[in-house]
Amino acid sequence: MAQKLHEENYDVVVVGGGCAGVAAAVSAAKNGAKTLLIDAGSMVGGELITGLPVDGALNARGEWIVGGVLTEILDEHKKLGGYIGPVNDWRLIWYVCIDPETMKIAVSNVVRRAGVNVLMYSFAEDIVMQNGSITGIVVVNKQQRTLVRAKVFIDCSGDGDIAMLAGAQAMISNDLGEYQPLTMLFRISGVNKTRLLDFCVDHPENIAVGESEWMGSDLTPRQCAEKLREQGEAAIFFKGNGPLIQDGIKAGDISPTALIGIIPVSNERNEVSVNTTRIANVDATDTKALSNAFGGLVDQAWQCISFMKKRIPGFENAHFAGLSHRIGIRETRRICGDYILTRDDVFNAKKRDDGIGKGSHHIDIHQDGIMQVRIPVQNGGSYDMPYQMLIAKGINNLYIAGRCMSADREAHGSARVMGPCMAQGEAAGLGAVLSISSSDPGNIRNVPISTLRSGLKAQGAILDGTH
Numbered sequence: 001m002a003q004k005l006h007e008e009n010y011d012v013v014v015v016g017g018g019c020a021g022v023a024a025a026v027s028a029a030k031n032g033a034k035t036l037l038i039d040a041g042s043m044v045g046g047e048l049i050t051g052l053p054v055d056g057a058l059n060a061r062g063e064w065i066v067g068g069v070l071t072e073i074l075d076e077h078k079k080l081g082g083y084i085g086p087v088n089d090w091r092l093i094w095y096v097c098i099d100p101e102t103m104k105i106a107v108s109n110v111v112r113r114a115g116v117n118v119l120m121y122s123f124a125e126d127i128v129m130q131n132g133s134i135t136g137i138v139v140v141n142k143q144q145r146t147l148v149r150a151k152v153f154i155d156c157s158g159d160g161d162i163a164m165l166a167g168a169q170a171m172i173s174n175d176l177g178e179y180q181p182l183t184m185l186f187r188i189s190g191v192n193k194t195r196l197l198d199f200c201v202d203h204p205e206n207i208a209v210g211e212s213e214w215m216g217s218d219l220t221p222r223q224c225a226e227k228l229r230e231q232g233e234a235a236i237f238f239k240g241n242g243p244l245i246q247d248g249i250k251a252g253d254i255s256p257t258a259l260i261g262i263i264p265v266s267n268e269r270n271e272v273s274v275n276t277t278r279i280a281n282v283d284a285t286d287t288k289a290l291s292n293a294f295g296g297l298v299d300q301a302w303q304c305i306s307f308m309k310k311r312i313p314g315f316e317n318a319h320f321a322g323l324s325h326r327i328g329i330r331e332t333r334r335i336c337g338d339y340i341l342t343r344d345d346v347f348n349a350k351k352r353d354d355g356i357g358k359g360s361h362h363i364d365i366h367q368d369g370i371m372q373v374r375i376p377v378q379n380g381g382s383y384d385m386p387y388q389m390l391i392a393k394g395i396n397n398l399y400i401a402g403r404c405m406s407a408d409r410e411a412h413g414s415a416r417v418m419g420p421c422m423a424q425g426e427a428a429g430l431g432a433v434l435s436i437s438s439s440d441p442g443n444i445r446n447v448p449i450s451t452l453r454s455g456l457k458a459q460g461a462i463l464d465g466t467h
């Protein structure tokens with residue numbers, strides 16, 4: 001039976017409460033816009049609250065390249081306790097290690113303090129358009145269907161749902177129809193990190209190290225492992241082609257994987273997060289296929305825990321501490337914007353006058369089984385992301401930010417990590433406010449880039465002065 005459509009009005013509506021949507025909504029609300037953040041799930045924060053570290057917030061040289069809303073959230077985490085912070089993996093990245101449990105509270109505090117209206121458990125299912133502009137989004141939840149009107153919309157749905165409904169073009173997969181794997185992250189507590197780090201020093205052939213000229217490419221693997229041990233944090237990348245994992249695969253003790261990535265999440269609980277499970281080449285916008293992947297991923301996680309307890313020193317007395325609340329999705333649709341970020345922009349660390357945020361993560365494309373592409377950004381530097389990549393092509397008032405960004409597949413392999421996704425979201429949030437207060441409200445193409453850039457810098461974004 002048809003339900004009556006309720007109506008609500010906002011200045012800015014953000015669809016998707018992952019890291020990009022959170023940054024967008026906080027940025028818009030802090031600048032005075034009546035802002036609604038909608039998410040289909042039960043909590044805001046996305047991958048900030050699943051056990052992953054924030055990547056792409058520092059370049060390989062260790063310079064911070066993302067600030068703004070990310071800094072505000074990290075500061076809130078520090079106040080609440082348990083923050084670990086930047087850790088060098090002596091391979092090619094600086095992780096910013098966080099406790100996903102504390103992070104749930106930190107994100108919520110920052111979102112509420114900014115004055116964002118949050119609507120959880122709600123799915124954006126349709127849009128209304130007029131003369132090339134979106135005038136409203138239809139949101140459905142248990143209570144009702146609502147036409148949410150706004151002047152500017154920001155699609156941070158990861159899959160570009162709003163852009164697709166508005167008729168935007170999407171870039172999908174590659175010529176081979178491949179998608180980066182789905183992954184179920186899990187956590188293990190009671191880890192003896194001294195034994196684990198000693199094992200890495202004794203058997204450096206198992207770990208990936210020294211892949212960046214800024215991270216030990218002039219050192220032997222053992223010397224890199226010693227640096228890891230000196231640092232004292234269990235940020236370890238057991239590589240899929242190393243003997244430990246290869247023997248495990250041959251013995252049928254683990255599924256083929258490119259990595260057992262160990263990320264510290266809590267020193268109080270001696271807890272790490274593990275990034276290893278994978279089912280590749282699933283289109284995650286196919287909800288049945290996504291749902292069906294759950295069982296296989298959980299089986300892999302459970303098998304890997306036994307393997308780690310049996311085969312990796314430091315895990316003998318450790319125990320399973322939890323699963324991510326959702327399957328991790330690396331890749332679905334990339335929406336075409338006015339500009340498409342390219343592999344060359346990323347690889348060459350390209351700087352530009354219209355940059356609204358930075359990225360520095362290597363081109364990181366996980367594949368089936370033990371395969372993974374890892375190409376560092378040149379010279380340990382960072383690249384600028386232009387304003388035009390935030391604007392959905394052919395639509396007047398729709399920004400795209402985060403995983404559904406406008407980028408070719410290789411550039412996406414870099415900019416998909418949380419640092420740059422949050423920088424994009426933050427810029428879209430402020431851009432929306434500037435557009436609304438202009439003489440042509442809602443026409444986001446008319447936002448003066450210099451005003452946007454100075455506004456972003458004023459709220460702590462890092463746009464200049466780094467490699």
Ligand SMILES: Cc1cc2nc3c(=O)[nH]c(=O)nc-3n(C[C@H](O)[C@H](O)[C@H](O)COP(=O)(O)OP(=O)(O)OC[C@H]3O[C@@H](n4cnc5c(N)ncnc54)[C@H](O)[C@@H]3O)c2cc1C
Nearest residue numbers: 016018019020040046047055124158183328329402403418
């Ligand atoms: C396994 C894995 C490991 C990774 N490792 C790292 C890492 O170590 N460090 C790092 O920085 N990054 C890592 N990444 C990448 C990074 O975490 C993500 O690309 C990034 O978090 C994407 O953020 P987002 O906000 O764009 O999207 P998402 O986090 O996907 O958020 C989108 C949100 O939109 C909501 N949504 C979708 N459609 C609708 C709709 N129609 N209506 C309402 N709500 C909707 C969803 O519920 C979701 O909450 C990893 C990713 C994965 C999957």
